[in-house]
Structure formats: structure tokens, C-alpha cells
Amino acid sequence: MAPSEIAPSAAPPVARLIEAFHRLPGIGPKSAQRLTYHLIRMPQEEAEEFSAAILGIKEKVVLCNTCANIAESEECAICGDLQRDGTRICVVEEPLDVVAVERARVYSGKYHVLHGVISPVNGIGPNDLKLRELLERLRDGSVTEVIVATNPNLEGEATAMYIQQLIGPLGVKVTRLARGLPSGSDIEYADDSTLAHALESRAEIPQRQSDSPE
């Protein structure tokens, strides 16, 4: 088994936790070890609270019926907020991107989470994304603008183009974040002012072409 590779000398329960941490994104073997030994010193009730929190997200978190963002119930806090502008929808790849756009504090519309991008070489096509759900939201005509905030890389741009071709003909304005976000970088890591500027100076996607930043 794998634990021996990462923590060869640790006792089995310790090695098992190190291994579990190591599987998380961004956690190398050293960090996994450090976190594990931190937990060993943690008081019993704190450790119980920690493990209950982990189980809690598996039991209680669901996807919003409307925007597919992570929610506590069938409707997420943003969709349920009547103060927000219901005429605009910002389309993002992942739930974390909602957090990033919210952090920029310039956007007051709603969101739609695709849960991925079109990736032909991985066999991920339009039908694997939450696109039909997006179309459903446009049916009653109350949405006038869809802002596509997929990542500035080839698959993100292709997905933006696809969305433009899909919903442009419905008479909904489809815009894309302005250049300025460095290509190849993830929106998740964009600093707030760059993202705010990219949102404010977004531009309509032309019919056949996307503005792929170089």
C-alpha cells in the first residue's frame, strides 16, 4: 500500500492520515505530515468537531437547483437574495470562481456554475456541463446579459465561444471578461482589482470570434 511511500516509519493510523492529507490539492508530503502531527496534539473534542465538519459537507451540502453553486438547500444564498440583479448571470467554471468574483465586489447579479469546461481530449462535451440548466434560466426573458467568466485559456475560450453560439441567437447579450487577466492563469487566483477591472470593462463576444487574450 501507498502509506509506506510517504510515511514509511509512521505507525499505521498515522500513516493513513498522512496519506489522506497528501491526496488533497496543494498538500505535499511535508505538509501532510505537519498537519497530521498537529491533529495528534489536538484535544479530543476539537478533533471530533473537525471530523464532524468533514462529514457535514458530505451530508448537508448540495448544489443549488437554479445556479448549480454549492448550497445548503435547494436554493443558494445568492439565488435567494432579492437584492441582487436578476437580469445578469455570470457563468463560471467552478464554485470557487463564484467566491473570487464575489471578492472583487463589483458584481451584483446572479451566477451559473458549469462544473467544468469543454475539453475534447478529455471527452468532456457541452452535454457534460450545466448548459441546459442555463438555457432553462433564459427562457422567461428576464435575463438580458450573460457574462462568461471561464478561465483565460484555450478550453475556457472555446467554452465561451460555444455559449455565445448557443444563446446569442436568443437575443441575450453575451459578454466576456476583458483582457487583462493574464492568459493561462485561473480566475480563482486573480487579484481583486484586476478581476474587478476585467468585469467592468467586459465586452460583447463577436458572432464568430472570441477575444482570446494572448
Add this chain to the structure above:
Amino acid sequence: MTSKRRPVTYTTDGVVVRTSNLGEADRIITLITPVHGIVRGVAKAARKPGSKVGGHLDLLKHVSVSVRETRTLHGLSQASTLNGFRGLRDDLDRFSRASYISEMSERFSVENGANQPLFRLLLDTLESLEVTTNPEMIIHFFEMRLLQLSGFSPELSRCVETGVDLEPANHLYSADRGGLVNSDARPVGESALLPASLNTIKLLRFLSRTDIAQAGVMKAGEDENRQLSRILRAQIHHVLDRGLRSEAFMDEVRTRPSHNDEPKASSGSSSGN
């Protein structure tokens, strides 16, 4: 005296054919290179806005990159773009076809296996796809040449069943046997024979000995294009033992009658897996 532990570092050019996220902000990049075959490596912090390499190491770019070899994933740094293939990036049809080309190139490549002809073919095909008005034939040319380069040249002059020279007429194609079958010599129990009209056979022969520039100006009718597609794909599937994931999206983009129809009701995965 050189220490055995010192990692080997080299600079190569290559085409990025696959990317995936690793950890918090790293990216795993797969390149096809002329001398080192498939190279997989990590571009550290490539997803951070300040990254010097992230913008270059994107899919379907011809790049120059520095590779530091390790036992597992190599380290990638100092990337620069040699050709960004803009024409493939702002058009869904060209993008979908280029994805198919790059996936196929990857599947026919091996790690550490120099394959300059394949690399050259990949570059030439991407360059042609950027500007061509005849993408179907460019794809067929690529499929044919890739089969030839890999030692799976389709037999187009003699019947693979009987060995006799084929008369100029409509015949059949067997991917299992790797070539044309005389229309009279239908082997018993073989169900997967594909129709190959006289015109299709002429086009197959043309593709087997032409260059990409000539292929780009050869027009074929709809029926011939469909037969060429079926035959060449069947042959590739037979060689690879399965289909290609990017076929589904390419076919979808190509067959969409206009761009205002909705995605079909999802019925399972669209991947060829």
C-alpha cells in the same frame, strides 16, 4: 567528474496536447516533442497570475520549454510560444478538429521515443487547419499519413482476402485486415466491411501518396467524405483498440445545422473512453 544525481536539463520545442491541474496552482503539461517523444512535466504555479510560463503552456501551442528530468514528473520552466495557432483558437470547428489531431498524435506517440516525422506531421497539419477551407481533407490526409508512419499503411491495390489486383470498381474495406476487399470476395463471417466506392478508393490512393498542400485543394463529395471518414477512423480504432475522446465534440460541432440549437438531452457520457 559528474555526479550521477545531477538532473539532466534540456531545452526542446513541442506542442502542448494535454493539460491538467495539480495541487493548488500547478499544472501538468503533456507535450509532443520531436526528439523526446511525449514529455510530461509540472509547470509550478502556472495558474497564478504572475506566472511566466502559464500563458505559453496552453493547449495547441507550439512552444519552446526547458525540461528538468526527474524520476517521475519532469519540471518545466522558461517557456515561450513559437506559434500560438491563433486561427485554431477563435473558431470552434477548427478547435475541435485540432483537438482530434492532437489527441491522435498523443495516442500514437511514446515517451522517450523520438518521432520527428510525426512531430512534423502534427505541426504541418495544425498550420494547415488554421487557414484551410477544406478541413475534411486535411483531417483525412493526417489520418492516412499517421497510419503510414506507424506501419499500418492500408492495402489499396490488392484484395486483402484473395490477393488479386483490384479492378477499378466499387469494393469494400476491412479494418481488421487493413485494406480493401474485392466486392466478390466477401469473407465469411466478417460483418464489419465498409463500403468503398470507386471514387473513395481513388481518394484513398491519392491521400496515400500526396502531400498536405495537394490534399488541401482536393475536393470530395459528401458521400466520399463520409466513406473516407468511416474507413480511416475504423482503421485507427482498430490500431488503437478504441475510439478517440475528441471525436464526439468534433462530430457535434460539424453536424450542428445552425448554432442556435440546444445541446441534446444528455444520455450518458459523450466520451469514447
